Amino acid sequence: MTPAGTSARRRLPPTSYLRVFEPLRAYDDDAQLAIAAQRGVNRTAFEERAAIESLERTTRGITDPFPHDQAERYRELHYPGADGLTTPYYCPDQLPTRATLAAEQLDATMRPALLELLVPEAARGANAGRIRHESFAEDVASLHTRSATWGIPLGWFVLVNEDDHCEIEEDGNALLTVRLSAPAIQALERARFAAASLAIHAPELDILDELTSLGEWLSLFHEDSMIELDYGLVAEKVWPDESAQDLKLGIESLAEQDMLGAAAAYRRLTSRWLKVRQLARAN
Template sequence: MAGAPEATVWRTFPYVSYLRVYEPLDAFDDAQQLRILDQRSRARHETEVLERSDAVRRLVRPVSDPFPHTSGDLVRVLHHPRPDGSTTRLYCPNQLAVRTSLAAESLGETVNGPLVDVLLPEVAREAHAARIDPDSFADSLAKLHTRSATWGVPFGWFILIHEDDATDVVEDDGRVLTVRMSAPIPQCIDRARHAAAALALAAPELDLLDELTDLVTWLEVFSPDAVLELDYGPVAELVYPDDSPSDVRLGIESLADGDMTGAAAAYRRLAGRWIPIRQLARAS
């Protein structure tokens, strides 16, 4: 159950979902471990409030500059359940400087004309680049712990997660703020490889096959003791309880079995659930 401060800040953001990798402490270097130890006792909802409050402050600056100006980095803590009933504490660094750089690059590729300079002034981009340590940037880029998606969850992400995985429903006053599902990395990789093998034979033309290949490549760089978390974000309020993980899996199984009727039915369920949400991105 989330507290009121988290719910208030959550409402200020659009539908963004996240795929995060959490690793054990010994997977990080000494400097990262010190940052983690400083933050390991902070509750998850407090981290969410800190991140969103900081984002709001960056967006409302008098001069347009959405880039972070401090070197500090937030760390999320995941208490993942073990078979014996205990939990394992794992960590996901926010890597905000690198992720904002990638977001700015993506925006520059999708938005043309002077609007880019309005949203991301050249002086702000140059100042951000000057603040980044090249070695640290390269290391974070090679091992990026967080992926994000706006206006819906990519179908490929649902292949990594099953409906019976560990699930945390975050609510406030009867409203679902987000749903977080998590599973061990080796299990997620096996699921993606199995689905990719089925698609390679039954439907090699689907973009989903390339997406799965990319996800496996990304996940393989992390510790085998790591855990993957799918965080629906605010879109959970519109879809939860959500059958998407089973619908994606059933659709692929139907394709592999040559059952086009079953595959079409699974896709219709997914489309009926997610297309209206993605259309909100173009709503005025």
């Protein structure tokens, strides 16, 4: 691990990711050739390079945080099978598309003067000119990565269990991230089961719409795909984390009309993430 890469990752806002990794056969010939050319780049090196490039874009002499003419890159997940061997799965970074969508979200939520300072109109116009609209539309339709800053959406925890495959990445004694992964078909079943239970016993909860959206999203990808919940630097604040267990217990308690059990699970969830929310407000 290079000191520069580690420093770069720690200088970015704590961001968590939910990713879908598809098997090689799910990609077309051009993508498979690109994946073959990138094999051998381990995950730590990939994330360090991505962090350094992100900082370089935001500190350019001329403010323009958008990526320029960058070839598609693919994260690689090695998922262990019952025979002890691992199988590789791949997730396209889709960075130009994700950056454009992020800028659009800022446009809808940020004051114009601040938006102009962070993402000038000239930069947005230049980025729009670089985008190939056909590939952009395809990426939007099958975006492999969802992200959240200073937290993790509750619905994401429904997709994982405490006994799922876990990878912990450390920098000395400090956590860089924790990644949980599971078969997408299993995650989809978990989302559908939780949504069906909540639709009956607590249809007013916002998480129901979130689970429905997640189920529709996961259905877009190859049936043999994998999902990955990447805590990012948020892991430093909450790991070891029992949010997935508490959310599952809360949903089960609602189904059994055990309001005390559901309330206790909710209190554990909110108290665990209170520090993270306070840090988010401070920033």
